[in-house]
Amino acid sequence: MMTTQDYLFMADAALMATEEVGWAGETFLMGTDPPPALPSSDSHSLEEASQAPSGREGAVTFEGRYLSSSLIHSAPSLPLGSKRRVTLQEGRAGGESSEEESSAGADVEWHPLIPFLPQEARVLFLGSFPPQRKRWCMDFFYPNFTNDHWRIEGLAFYGDAQYFVDEERKTFRLTTIVEHLKRRGIGFFDTALAVRRLADNASDKFLEVVVPTDIHAIVAHRPQLKAIVTTGEKATETIALALGMTDRRGKAVLPKVETALPSTIEGIELYRLPSSSRAYPMALTKKAEAYKRMFERYGLISNDSVDGFDHRFG
Numbered sequence: 001m002m003t004t005q006d007y008l009f010m011a012d013a014a015l016m017a018t019e020e021v022g023w024a025g026e027t028f029l030m031g032t033d034p035p036p037a038l039p040s041s042d043s044h045s046l047e048e049a050s051q052a053p054s055g056r057e058g059a060v061t062f063e064g065r066y067l068s069s070s071l072i073h074s075a076p077s078l079p080l081g082s083k084r085r086v087t088l089q090e091g092r093a094g095g096e097s098s099e100e101e102s103s104a105g106a107d108v109e110w111h112p113l114i115p116f117l118p119q120e121a122r123v124l125f126l127g128s129f130p131p132q133r134k135r136w137c138m139d140f141f142y143p144n145f146t147n148d149h150w151r152i153e154g155l156a157f158y159g160d161a162q163y164f165v166d167e168e169r170k171t172f173r174l175t176t177i178v179e180h181l182k183r184r185g186i187g188f189f190d191t192a193l194a195v196r197r198l199a200d201n202a203s204d205k206f207l208e209v210v211v212p213t214d215i216h217a218i219v220a221h222r223p224q225l226k227a228i229v230t231t232g233e234k235a236t237e238t239i240a241l242a243l244g245m246t247d248r249r250g251k252a253v254l255p256k257v258e259t260a261l262p263s264t265i266e267g268i269e270l271y272r273l274p275s276s277s278r279a280y281p282m283a284l285t286k287k288a289e290a291y292k293r294m295f296e297r298y299g300l301i302s303n304d305s306v307d308g309f310d311h312r313f314g
Helices: 004-020 046-050 099-107 149-158 174-184 215-221 233-242 284-297
Strands: 060-062 065-067 108-110 123-127 186-190 192-197 207-212 227-230 259-262 269-272
Touching: 004 215, 123 233, 149 174, 149 284, 174 186, 207 233, 215 233, 227 233, 227 284, 233 269
Parallel strands: 123 186, 123 227, 227 269
Antiparallel strands: 060 065, 108 192, 192 207, 259 269
């Protein structure tokens, strides 16, 4: 079964691919097939990699370990727009599962995207889980064209809601987004590695978390982080519970919208923003102002910046 450490390993390899072989729009999309068993967290030598099973010919090496090319889509011959949907039984090494897992496994959906974690990330957005693939207009986080996240970031940083929008093709400018996020130090992932969808819609309330993300592992992986940012109640509650931010009754203690609370991890705040969904009752410009204040708080935008760009971090 996939773990957060496996996803983090792939995140580093994907970033390496964008820097060494150029940006490939499919780099952060998982493969269509169930993943092969990944090597353990202990480094494997190049000799071990060369002796990998037949399914790993052509795998790339990273920090002395091998990584199946079916997991990192940096080759143009690999399919775009794919989605990995497997059962717990298929995802477990050796194909073994308990009777309980096997009976429920058919509805389990694994996260289709590799985490986006720039090396100098200071702000990490953690959502619940991507919407169904049919709602995507690009293979990245916040892929729904009717969700306003990228319009909000365009306004917050550049004063232009259309900065990341390709209106003609009804999609977002993925290369521009990735370059922007790497330069600013903004990361993205979700609070669940695997979920069950209890209804045919994108609402968080119909998601059942099967395998939660190890948030401590992500924070340890990116020591420059200053804040975990959420935009929905479910993700905020999931994070608060995972970090032990609870009251005497064990109930999650959540920050109010547009405020932050110190987490149980030293130096990390949990910051809650208005949802970028159009269902959230707030004007786009007001949301952008709220997001900009958050980015200013963590030094990604300065109050005296030109066009929203803080040249100290450029």
